[in-house]
Amino acid sequence: MTEERDVTLAIDAMGGDAGPQAVVDGVAHAVKGGLKTRFIFFGDKAELEPLIAAHSHIADAEIRHAENVVSMTDKPMHVLRRGHDTSMWAAVSALDGGEAQAVVSCGNTGALMAVARKQLGMIEGVERPAITALWPTPRGRTVVLDVGANVEATGDQLVQFAIMGEAFFRALTKAPKPTVGLLNVGAEDLKGHDLIRTAARVLREADPDMAFKGFVEGNDISKGTVDVVVTDGFTGNVALKTAEGAARLLGQWMKETLTGTWNAKLGALLMAPGLRKLKARIDPSSNNGGVFLGVNGIVVKSHGGADARGVESAVKMAASLAKRPFGDEVASTVKTVMDRRQRIAETAADDDTIKAAAV
Incomplete structure (x- = not known):
């Protein structure tokens, strides 16, 4: 959990409105700009191979074939039940299995949230996730x-x-x-x-x-x-x-x-x-790049219509956060604050009881 640790990002390459071209170009721009990060692309291997090969900076990136794609109209429950062969599910699985330290996806927001909660779980003490901007x-x-x-x-x-x-x-x-x-x-x-x-x-x-x-x-x-x-x-x-x-x-x-x-x-x-x-x-x-705070892992949601520049922004954010994980800090602080709140409430109730007895 130090800033020097190696970082691998799992990239759902298929979910955005602009298709995998914008995703691959965005990753390539980030690497060309100096980002030192490993990448695993998830999606249609036949479609991704020539796109990645066109960029010498990421030509050696790993590609893992995923048969299907989560569409923008898919319901979250449908994806949870039948979307295990999608690029989104596979990318989150890589984070859950420790092969990657963060996930980036341009895909369906509701589905990504549901898949992340299902596979990664929630930080202890946090009831609901929140998306940042x-x-x-x-x-x-x-x-x-x-x-x-x-x-x-x-x-x-x-x-x-x-x-x-x-x-x-x-x-x-x-x-x-x-x-x-x-x-x-x-x-x-x-x-x-x-x-x-x-x-x-x-x-x-x-x-x-x-x-x-x-x-x-x-x-x-x-x-x-x-x-x-x-x-x-x-x-x-x-x-x-x-x-x-x-x-x-x-x-x-x-x-x-x-x-x-x-x-x-x-x-x-x-x-x-x-x-x-x-x-x-x-x-x-x-x-560009909203982080799903509250889940046990770093999941960055890029805008569905993001161009290469937008994807580059989301990738850089994911890499930066992966070097400084903060889930333990959140869990510890939430517990401390809620415990203090409980003690304050109990003290106030005791004071009310004492006042009522005195009357």
């Missing part, structure tokens, strides 16, 4: 979770998401004490429903080691007000898709503005280096 901010990146695994979440689950998100951010960035906030309709303590106020109280009382900053609002995500923003999957997914749509709309408007006239085109030519940098910063592909 990386948000570009002026300070760097903010982690938002959950962005789609759970339509609803209880107060205890939000607390667990906060603990997992903090550990994830620390593993990804080496930040010693990430700041954490709960997404709410206002920053004031009285705002929001009882569930989220209860979660905030638990984090303040039962996890004094966390740099919990209280409630944050939607505009705080892009500001980078905190390192980790915690919410339920319904709200998080709406926020994520809204931000992605806004980024693409801004890119489209910029293109139209900078190509509308000859003067604009000349100006764009002079500003080309800066514009390329700006494009890279607002392109959702630059931060």
Whole structure:
């Protein structure tokens, strides 16, 4: 469990909308850029062999044939029952068997979550998994979770998401004490429903080691007000898709503005280096890769429609996390916080009993 350990990534090469070409190209770009990682590709061997052979950087990567593919329309239960011969199932099996330290897949999100839970199990003390998203901010990146695994979440689950998100951010960035906030309709303590106020109280009382900053609002995500923003999957997914749509709309408007006239085109030519940098910063592909926190293993879900650049981003994230596993830290912290919460609740109940007896 050191940063120097060898890392092998299991790649589900068949599940994305763009097919295996984008997946193979993305892996090749990551290796060409300096990533030193072994790869096992899972999918149609006849289709993968020429794609991989075209890249000298990964020509020696291992290919394991998988007869079938999980489609984007397959139901998770169908995959659990009849999908054992798919590239997705085989890739997760490699992680479960210790042959790989992380999995990357562009495939069906619900099916991947179900397969990961079935084969890998959950971290002790964690009730539900959560999916992360990386948000570009002026300070760097903010982690938002959950962005789609759970339509609803209880107060205890939000607390667990906060603990997992903090550990994830620390593993990804080496930040010693990430700041954490709960997404709410206002920053004031009285705002929001009882569930989220209860979660905030638990984090303040039962996890004094966390740099919990209280409630944050939607505009705080892009500001980078905190390192980790915690919410339920319904709200998080709406926020994520809204931000992605806004980024693409801004890119489209910029293109139209900078190509509308000859003067604009000349100006764009002079500003080309800066514009390329700006494009890279607002392109959702630059931060592609959602991690399934809570399962016993590192599973990275690349966007289904990711191009090679997006796959490259997801692969780099998986390799980085594989060098710094954090599941034990999550399990230990969840147990500590929940035990503290129980003791606080028992103490409060005893105090109420004493007060009632005195009356």
